Amino acid sequence: MVFLLVILILIDTFCIPSFINPFNDTVFSETILASIRFPKVFTALAAGTALSASGLMLQQLFKNPLAGPYVLGVSSGASLAVGMVIVGGASISFLNSIYIQSIGIALAGFIGAFGILLLALLVSYRFGYSYLLLLFGVVVGQILGAFQTLIDYIANPTDLKQLALWNMGSFNNTIDWSLYTLILFVVIGIVWSFTLMKPLSIMILGNDVAYTLGVKTKQVSLQILMCTGLLAGVVTAFCGPIAFIGMAVPNVARMLYRTANFKKLLLLNILIGASMALVCDILGNLPIFNFHLPINVSAALIGGPIVLLILLKRKY
Amino acid sequence: MLKFIELEIKRKDALLIQNFNRELNEGELVILTGVNGSGKSTLLKTMVGLLPTQTGDIQIKQRSLKAYSATERSHTIAYVNSKKIEESHIRIIDLVRLGRYPYLKVHRETVNIEFDISSILQALGIEAIQNKFLNEVSDGEMQKATIARALVQDTPILVMDEPTAFLDYPSKKILFQLLKTMAIEKNKIIICATHDVELASRYGTQFWHLENRVISLSDKSMAWTSF
Structure with missing residues (x-):
């Protein structure tokens, strides 16, 4: 798996979307590598890692294989906030600089994602961590989606296109500061998630029994919600809402490697997630086609059949 | 060793158990009976710390249960309920091993532990299926695994809420015999709520019957003539 990941990193760095000879170090090729290819590859790795890790944690927490960061409504919150910035911000003249707007979009995505997460945390005090919280997330997502449609409706064509592109997801929008922020948050989130794996594996037994084994179940559940919010929120802010990886990868990982050692499971899950993000990109x-697919399109078109294949071929 | 002092148990606002005083010593297999909704499960959950004691107190070794840390509690009381486990990607043996979690050092995994698990698996008759995944075994076999998990936790007190719900008749007999042996030979206190009154009456050392907010002590014959 590690080997596969390295190969994919090399291919994506040097051959996509066109071949660059790494040994022929002209200024041109160096610039391309440093300012376009490396940021893209690191972004894809960070996004794949973060989304698959948060998906795994949520699926285990809710004991529901369909759970993922997006079911909680995180992406709807981010989309709506970004929509408001793109459509509303364009009318304010000093926001028109591309640089300021990219910060504004990332900030809006972040605030939107975390606003919804905060709401989910508040509601979790009332519902606990049952399917009701997921249902709450889905309904909130629908409501926010309606507002989103309203914004789309009143937006002018240029803003609408920008909004639509953001919603399709991309690994190419990170520049230096945003790339560092993304990587920093993802590293923090991943380290955090590894510390949650052992108590999470005990919670297989049900929260009551896990509690009697000394697991502070409420605290662990809260931490999982916060950690997944951090990971999914930051990725959504910088790459747009990418739904497929977070839901599909943990299922694939568990089918390939059935274990009670959740740290190893998380590691495999991350490797698959990062590889999947690269494969999609x-x-x-x-290079043989003359077009570029947005990440949500390629993720569903390519990831979808792979998941279906594994689903149909499994032996149990 | 285990002492209930003027314990009062409520569910929402309904009073389920009133002024409960009793002391238990090692080597007892307590069979707890009572109709559905009488408050057996609520009592057991309070006993293991899942629900707070509002009025009265539960003491273990002269110390209030409230004063126990999570780790101390997990070394003292094990708990089994009859909820099914919603997970298919784990083997029986790994499930049982989770019972050793309270004794793990931070960096260790439950997969690599030294404890005599095989004799417990053997006693419950699930040694042959220990490498099967949870979705490949029956409800009864899964229940045996969850009981084994609690025995592996190796605590002086074991609280069981209808552990026999999915078991066949021979397995029930084997389980009650095993519980009695463990209580007497290993000096444990085992408290087991069950509806298998007739069978359990042959193995228990004490019988508690919960009715009209009072837990009455009865001898063997009483335990099932009251039904």
Whole structure:
């Protein structure tokens, strides 16, 4: 798996969307590598890692294989906030600089994602961590989606296109500061998630029994919600809402490796998630075609059939 | 060793158990009976610390249960309920091993532990299926695994809430015999709520019957003539 990941990193860095000879170090090729290819590859790795890790944690927490960061409504919150910035911000003249707008979009995505997460945390005190919280997330997502549609409706064509592109997801929008922020938050989130794996594996037994084994179940559940919010929120802010990886990868990982050692499971899950993100980027930008697919399109088009295949071929 | 002092148990606002005083010593297998909704499960959950004691107190070794830390509690009381486990990607043996979690050092995994698990698996008759995944075994076999998990926790007190719900008749007999042996030979206190009154009456050392907010002590014959 590690080997596969390295190969994918090399392919995505040097061959997608066009071949660059790493040994022929002209200024041109160096600039391309440093300012476009490396940021793209690191962004894809960070996004794949973060989304698959948060998906795994939520699926285990809710004991529901369909759970993922997006079911909690995190992406709807981010989309709506970004929509308001793009459509509303354009009318304020000093926000028109591209640089300021990219900060504004990331900030809006972040605030939107965390606003919804905060709401989910408040509601979790009332509902506990049952399917009701997921249902709450889905309904909130629908309501926010209606507002989103309203914004789309009143937006002018240029803003609408920008909004639509953001919603399709991309690994190419990170520049130096945003890339560092993304990587910093993802590293923190991943380290955090590893510390939650052992108590999470005990919670297989049900929260009551886990509590009698000394697991502070409420505290662990709260931490999982916060950690997944951090990971999914930051990725959504910088790459747009990418739904597929967070839901599909943990299922694939568990089918391939059935274990009670959740640290190893998380590691495998992360490797698969990062590889999946790279594969989507590679196949969506093949040099032989003259077009580039947005990440949500290639993720569903390519990831979907892979997941279906594994689903149909499993032996139990 | 285990002492209930003027314990009062409520569910929402309904009073379920009133002024309960009793002391238990090692080597007892207590069979707890009572109709559905009488408050057996609520009492057991209070006993293991899942629900707070509002009025009265539960003391273990002269110390209030409230004063126990999570780790101390997990070394003292094990708990089994009859809820099914919603997970299919784990083997029986790994499930049982989770019972050793309270004794793990931070960096260790439950997969690599030294404890005599095989004799417990053997006693419950699930040694042959220990490498099967949870979705490949029956409800009864899964229940045996969860009981084994609690025995592996190796605590002086074991609280069981209808552990026999999914078991066949021979397995029930084997389980009650095993519980009695463990209580007497290993000096444990085992408290087991069950509806298998007739069978349990042959193995228990004490019988508690919960009715009209009072837990009455009865001898063997009483335990099932009251039904």
